[in-house]
Amino acid sequence: MAASTIALIVSTFYILLTSLIAYWSRKYVNYYTQRPFLRSLFLEGIATAELCGACFELIIIADNWGVSMYAIYLFLLTIWWSINWEDATACPYTHLEDFIEGKKSIRDAFLLIWAQLVGGLAIFRYIQILWALEIVQTHKNRAFDDCTTDLQVPVIVGAFIECIATCLCRIASRAIGEMNSRFGSVLDSFIGTSLVVLAFNYSGGYFNPALATSLKYGCLGTTFMEHVIVYWVGACAGSIASIRLYKTPVVQKFIGKQQKSQ
Known part of the structure; x- marks a missing residue:
């Protein structure tokens, strides 16, 4: 073998x-x-x-x-x-x-x-x-061995990536949970994994402050403040934004259509 x-x-x-x-x-x-x-x-x-x-x-x-x-x-x-x-x-x-x-x-x-x-x-x-x-x-x-950061873009860009992807993940998770889809967990996993892969070579695609801190805090290439801005401020801002965006008429109308089609 x-x-x-x-x-x-x-x-x-x-x-x-x-x-x-x-x-x-x-x-x-x-x-x-x-x-x-x-x-x-x-x-x-x-x-x-x-x-x-x-x-x-x-x-x-x-x-x-x-x-x-x-x-x-x-x-x-x-x-x-x-x-x-x-x-x-x-x-x-x-x-x-x-x-x-x-x-x-x-x-x-x-x-x-x-x-x-x-x-x-x-x-x-x-x-x-x-x-x-x-x-x-x-x-x-x-x-x-010393670890190295996964952040391959400027700090503000990395925070923006973590923010947008986290927001999309949370909106998708909420929508899938509300629709009670039979394959909800599979669909949610697919969306989350796809977004991680898309961000992998830029910010690392963590979308989770606890995960990012546990795996990459103190690694070479980013300071404490840079880590906080990208993986805490970025992700949490995306999460908070998802609350408001989820309640917008466009998102609610889409969910309503999906529920009727089931």
Whole structure:
């Protein structure tokens, strides 16, 4: 068997292992945690850890087998996450949206975002252990090597890309959720993955502040403020804009037509 095939199998195994650990962790939390909000905190942390853990390995896949292979894995994983995460989102701006719409207090939104960041940042130690084993060549020197930014365009352009793509993602997700489409999760995953691929060579296509911070904060090529502007301000601005744009007559008319055609 070719070395590259073995390396891909190992990367796939690491992703599956991470997902399996997260799956059973959720089962444990749901069984033993009785307080709803505390359960939500744990589930957000677990979901973000699973997301970031898988995406660390997706970086390896993208570097060695290209964006197309990366997109296939991301598409399938996104469907898996939509099925298994329940109410967890692993994304800070969803709680920001809930606060703006009056569905959550600022305290609850802040704590849920904090739980996401804890889960996302903590998972790297687990990934370091797996990479440090260096079972395959693709993991050689990755555990403790300096990372580099994915931002390949000026900061303002990167923030604009993250803003627009996040806005489109959120509008699509809301519309698909409201239409209750039979293949909603597949369609949502396809749209999200397509936008990630389109932005991949420009900003990295994160559209998620917790994910971007967990994977790329402190990497060579961007300062703290540049990271915040692109991946936090850009994405959150797009999310907030999606709330207003979703309520516009054009979008609502389109959704109405789709619901009638079902």
